[in-house]
Amino acid sequence: MRFTSTPRGARLARRLVARRLADWGHPYGAEPNETMTLIAGELTANAVRHGHVPGRDFRVVLTCPPGLLRIEVTDTRGELRPACRVTGPDTENGRGLLLVSQLAERWAVTTAGPTYPGKTVWAEVSVPVSFVPAS
Numbered sequence: 001m002r003f004t005s006t007p008r009g010a011r012l013a014r015r016l017v018a019r020r021l022a023d024w025g026h027p028y029g030a031e032p033n034e035t036m037t038l039i040a041g042e043l044t045a046n047a048v049r050h051g052h053v054p055g056r057d058f059r060v061v062l063t064c065p066p067g068l069l070r071i072e073v074t075d076t077r078g079e080l081r082p083a084c085r086v087t088g089p090d091t092e093n094g095r096g097l098l099l100v101s102q103l104a105e106r107w108a109v110t111t112a113g114p115t116y117p118g119k120t121v122w123a124e125v126s127v128p129v130s131f132v133p134a135s
Helices: 007-023 031-050 096-103
Strands: 002-004 057-063 068-075 106-111 119-126
Touching (some): 002 007, 007 031, 007 057, 007 068, 031 057, 096 119
Antiparallel strands (some): 057 068, 106 119
């Protein structure tokens, strides 16, 4: 789905991820839902804060291949590549990707592709292989 590149858009995206995971059998409060919702919150907040281009939306894709949950957040600022930073104890921000790197089993930044300008930040979390999402 596409969302407006605003704090409200990031909030709606995070809520949609939690809802979709609940629909797929990972209820609110369950570890996979909590983890992916937190990752979604960090990635969508970064898309709004660092990837915002006026008039352009960001895109969220949530998939569930066997044994995995994957989120992709694409914004239109390909020249700004995120990286984990070490921040001081009194710093109020700058820890989002560090948090993502600790929660996700894998994450990376890629070029969005020829049909959509910008970059995609994705993260994956393993789930039991027996899990099959509801339609």
